[in-house]
Amino acid sequence: MTRNTQTQRLSFFAxxxxxxxxxxxxxxxxxxxxxxxxxxxxxxxxxGLMMLYLLMxxxxxxxxxxxxxxxxxxxxxxxxxxxxxxxxxxxRFIGQQTPSQIIKPYVLxxxxxxxxxxxxxxxxxxxxxxxxxxxxxxxxxxMSVVFSYGFGASLSLLLLYYLLILADxxxxxxxxxxxxxxxxxxxxxILVYLGVYSVWIVTDFNTFTNFYSSxxxxxxxxxxxxxxxxxxxxxxxxxxxxxxxxxxxxxxMGKQKVTKMxxxxxxxxxxxxxxxxxxxxxxxxxLMRNKNPRKSFTFxxxxxxxxxxxxxxxxxxxxxxxxxxxxxxxxxxxxxMLLIRIxxxxxxxxxxxxxxxxxxxxxxxxxxxxxxxxxxxxxILMIPMVVVGKWNILMLFSYGIFTAGFQYFILMQLAxxxxxxxxxxxxxxxxxxxxxxxxxxxVQMVTFIVPMVVISILEALLKEEVAWLIMMAIGLGFISxxxxxxxxxxxxxxxxxxEHLMAFHA
Numbered sequence: 001m002t003r004n005t006q007t008q009r010l011s012f013f014a015x016x017x018x019x020x021x022x023x024x025x026x027x028x029x030x031x032x033x034x035x036x037x038x039x040x041x042x043x044x045x046x047x048g049l050m051m052l053y054l055l056m057x058x059x060x061x062x063x064x065x066x067x068x069x070x071x072x073x074x075x076x077x078x079x080x081x082x083x084x085x086x087x088x089x090x091x092r093f094i095g096q097q098t099p100s101q102i103i104k105p106y107v108l109x110x111x112x113x114x115x116x117x118x119x120x121x122x123x124x125x126x127x128x129x130x131x132x133x134x135x136x137x138x139x140x141x142x143m144s145v146v147f148s149y150g151f152g153a154s155l156s157l158l159l160l161y162y163l164l165i166l167a168d169x170x171x172x173x174x175x176x177x178x179x180x181x182x183x184x185x186x187x188x189x190i191l192v193y194l195g196v197y198s199v200w201i202v203t204d205f206n207t208f209t210n211f212y213s214s215x216x217x218x219x220x221x222x223x224x225x226x227x228x229x230x231x232x233x234x235x236x237x238x239x240x241x242x243x244x245x246x247x248x249x250x251x252x253m254g255k256q257k258v259t260k261m262x263x264x265x266x267x268x269x270x271x272x273x274x275x276x277x278x279x280x281x282x283x284x285x286x287l288m289r290n291k292n293p294r295k296s297f298t299f300x301x302x303x304x305x306x307x308x309x310x311x312x313x314x315x316x317x318x319x320x321x322x323x324x325x326x327x328x329x330x331x332x333x334x335x336x337m338l339l340i341r342i343x344x345x346x347x348x349x350x351x352x353x354x355x356x357x358x359x360x361x362x363x364x365x366x367x368x369x370x371x372x373x374x375x376x377x378x379x380i381l382m383i384p385m386v387v388v389g390k391w392n393i394l395m396l397f398s399y400g401i402f403t404a405g406f407q408y409f410i411l412m413q414l415a416x417x418x419x420x421x422x423x424x425x426x427x428x429x430x431x432x433x434x435x436x437x438x439x440x441x442x443v444q445m446v447t448f449i450v451p452m453v454v455i456s457i458l459e460a461l462l463k464e465e466v467a468w469l470i471m472m473a474i475g476l477g478f479i480s481x482x483x484x485x486x487x488x489x490x491x492x493x494x495x496x497x498x499e500h501l502m503a504f505h506a
Contacts (some may be wrong), residue, residue, distance in 0.1 A: 019119045046445070053278030054136040066300050072156060073144035078480065079209035082196050084133065085168050093171040103213035121238060130165050135260065137161055149220065149271070156219050156227070163230035170237035177244055183295065192443070279366030286345065290424040293338070293345055300337045301377070303331055308381035323391065328451045330378045336447060339411045340440050341369050347421030347504035361490040364415060368482060372404045398468035398475070405478030407447050409485060414443060416492045418502035440494040
């Protein structure tokens with residue numbers, strides 16, 4: 001019996017189980033699996049804290065619903081439904097992959113053309129992450145719904161929310177896939193959520209909550225129409241997602257990319273810096289010529305530009321805490337989106353970098369100088385804040401120097417731990433890298449949380465000017481010793497060079 005015949009005789013359920021088993025084995029065989037173990041514990045702690053927050057919100061919502069004279073418990077929870085689903089959509093961008101990004105190993109196997117996509121779509125629907133909101137919804141039902149309307153109404157509420165969350169997972173997958181193909185597709189979710197919140201925009205918040213609380217009113221009378229609508233929405237989005245994933249995978253698999261160079265930029269001004277200058281040229285040309293690094297760089301520029309305009313020309317972020325957060329955030333955007341993937345793009349030509357001694361040390365040094373240079377861009381964009389008197393120029397210099405020193409010191413440590421090669425141009429037939437690298441997630445959290453904790457403590461104990469000078473001194477300390485800690489990173493990498501080579505080639 002041929003392999004084709006054996007594969008064709010597998011039922012869809014058997015094939016689904018087999019592919020699910022393959023994905024679990026692939027995760028365990030991933031070079032990042034054992035490296036991620038410590039980081040997984042930290043993520044687990046964060047998830048535990050998130051569950052505590054959800055329980056807290058369950059209590060707050062239950063108290064609010066029980067005391068409300070304008071809304072019943074069922075009406076109340078559906079009045080906040082748009083916010084819950086919007087948060088769910090946003091959070092999925094942190095950790096959920098789209099099926100097309102993990103499909104490459106299976107596309108040439110003799111299995112039905114949609115079987116692989118179908119199995120991963122179903123797997124995403126069966127994910128435990130879709131039950132996370134029940135940590136809030138179940139206690140809410142026990143405290144506010146069960147005793148007023150009974151278990152039937154509670155189950156009806158939970159079922160409807162579950163259908164909506166599953167539909168939201170498919171909506172996320174569609175948007176993520178489209179955005180990966182072209183950033184212009186961000187217009188789609190923006191327009192959809194403008195429509196969702198249009199009642200609030202046009203009228204007021206009370207009318208908005210009353211509009212959505214009518215769903216809960218229907219559930220009180222045993223109306224199953226909301227469940228039917230949610231089910232139709234789920235099925236429709238799943239079918240659209242299924243087709244979209246399939247088309248994008250095969251379009252990219254069949255595409256032959258030919259790079260046409262009209263002109264070749266030599267950047268002769270960098271020649272004076274010797275080998276460091278050559279690596280600076282590589283860094284610049286990588287952003288210019290390769291699709292994925294260029295896309296990340298473009299996103300970072302857009303984010304910095306939008307945030308700078310918001311903080312400069314509005315007063316929504318004028319509080320002391322928000323001022324500190326957005327100033328730090330603006331500076332660290334380039335590092336959080338590009339430098340955090342240090343050596344992952346270089347994994348495509350890691351053998352060439354290993355040819356000569358200290359090649360990688362010079363590459364790390366060039367990267368550090370390049371990203372320090374990028375800090376000039378957010379600094380210039382935030383100058384209007386100083387001109388209009390909202391911010392202090394000393395604060396701007398202090399946070400920029402702290403970012404170039406401490407923040408980049410932390411981010412560049414990932415050169416030792418990033419062992420997964422990222423594609424320079426492919427989107428749909430490979431992983432994007434961050435989703436299964438928990439060390440990167442932890443480092444991102446550190447770069448955002450630690451500066452805020454430090455400056456908050458300093459400003460509480462000392463005058464603002466003194467706190468800023470201390471932050472500047474910390475940054476200058478790391479900048480002045482950058483050759484020492486870059487050399488330390490290099491030595492640690494070289495101790496693991498064969499492990500790194502095997503992982504990049506895997």
